[in-house]
Amino acid sequence: MPPAWKLKRELLRLIEQVTNIPRVVAERALRTAYDQERWTKINVTGKASPTGSKYCILLVLQQGDFPKSLLRTCDFMTKKGYNVIVVANGGLQDGARDKVAANVWRLLERPNFGYDFGGFRDAIHFVQRLGIAPKNLILMNDSIWFPMWTGSDVIERLEASSDDLTGLLLHVPTRNEYDKQGYKLRTTRTRAEHIESYVTMVPGRTFSSDAFQHFWHAYEQTNSKLLTIKRGEVGLSKAMIQAGLTIGALTRRRSFLHEISTCSEQFIADTLRYAAYSDKGSEDECGALLAAPRDDTWRDRALAHIGRVVQTRRFNASFGWATEQFFQTTFIKKNTDRLFQVGRIRFLEAIENGDIPCDNIEALEELRATVAADRVAIKQNTY
Numbered sequence: 001m002p003p004a005w006k007l008k009r010e011l012l013r014l015i016e017q018v019t020n021i022p023r024v025v026a027e028r029a030l031r032t033a034y035d036q037e038r039w040t041k042i043n044v045t046g047k048a049s050p051t052g053s054k055y056c057i058l059l060v061l062q063q064g065d066f067p068k069s070l071l072r073t074c075d076f077m078t079k080k081g082y083n084v085i086v087v088a089n090g091g092l093q094d095g096a097r098d099k100v101a102a103n104v105w106r107l108l109e110r111p112n113f114g115y116d117f118g119g120f121r122d123a124i125h126f127v128q129r130l131g132i133a134p135k136n137l138i139l140m141n142d143s144i145w146f147p148m149w150t151g152s153d154v155i156e157r158l159e160a161s162s163d164d165l166t167g168l169l170l171h172v173p174t175r176n177e178y179d180k181q182g183y184k185l186r187t188t189r190t191r192a193e194h195i196e197s198y199v200t201m202v203p204g205r206t207f208s209s210d211a212f213q214h215f216w217h218a219y220e221q222t223n224s225k226l227l228t229i230k231r232g233e234v235g236l237s238k239a240m241i242q243a244g245l246t247i248g249a250l251t252r253r254r255s256f257l258h259e260i261s262t263c264s265e266q267f268i269a270d271t272l273r274y275a276a277y278s279d280k281g282s283e284d285e286c287g288a289l290l291a292a293p294r295d296d297t298w299r300d301r302a303l304a305h306i307g308r309v310v311q312t313r314r315f316n317a318s319f320g321w322a323t324e325q326f327f328q329t330t331f332i333k334k335n336t337d338r339l340f341q342v343g344r345i346r347f348l349e350a351i352e353n354g355d356i357p358c359d360n361i362e363a364l365e366e367l368r369a370t371v372a373a374d375r376v377a378i379k380q381n382t383y
Helices: 004-041 068-079 094-101 115-129 154-160 210-218 225-242 253-261 265-273 280-291 298-312 320-327 338-352 361-380
Strands: 043-045 054-060 082-089 106-110 136-141 165-167 174-178 184-189 199-203 247-249
Touching: 054 068, 054 115, 068 082, 068 094, 068 136, 068 361, 082 115, 094 106, 106 115, 115 136, 115 210, 115 225, 136 154, 154 199, 165 225, 210 225, 225 247, 253 298, 253 320, 265 280, 265 298, 265 320, 280 298, 320 338, 338 361
Parallel strands: 054 082, 054 136, 082 106, 165 247
Antiparallel strands: 043 106, 136 199, 165 199, 174 184
């Protein structure tokens, strides 16, 4: 039987799938009405001329004060040569508006319709209306803390990619089945590999391509999270591939497995020491490995364990410390699923032990507060 936290998540997903049936019909009229009036409903702040030809669209949903960590993200991208466009779904409070407008090229406040891809769509059309052809365009949202280490060259590596669309991580969604004791039985693949949408690099050649332009012209924004993932996050990668363009990322499952296979026994032990799990079977197996003597078979058994976990879980959440050693993508997800909660706890432990570099004080303060809440939530939702 799956853990209680997973049953709750799947129940909520099922409820949304059922409610999406009438939503699909009703939102056709909503989209038409929105598009007819959207430029009268989108408030644009900012008058300065752009600096250079690189742009970053940062989508946020912040109804309270604007987090200091997001201002640090804006500053980081500006220093990398990007004109930052903050798109605020649902608008901002007056004080927050002033802070943001003082730190970005443009602020677009829009109705909260369509999640992040609805906001991306409006911002891309805004750029097109201005006649701008970006050399590079980065699409980003506030579902991550980024960057935890501002000395990172992650933006330069995205810019250097030869792919037509590049992200921080390529993901293959899977579904796990459990026995009555909560041990995993098997995993099945549910969707194609795609770029996770919190940071996506769009080179100029891709921005001007028919495939990219058509995707945003035809995109049907929706207030369903599941449909936004299907049409937006998965749909964008799928559309580019179908048009003959290439997608890539700085990290992916097979790259992680290759890197870990070359590592020393001590590195593998440290990987397990900072590992995060959302099922009891894997957690117990890790504990047994760390407690076992380092005989001639230990390394192979540890690698087999890591391989099994990586095939069924997100490697960057399960093995965040090792992921940072290999790829230096220097971000942390804010996702509330149990795996990410445990992963944040381990990531923070690694930072405080000096094993992951971090100079983003604002994000670190927010991470510590979130981890405190994560610990409470984990105690209340046992396996």
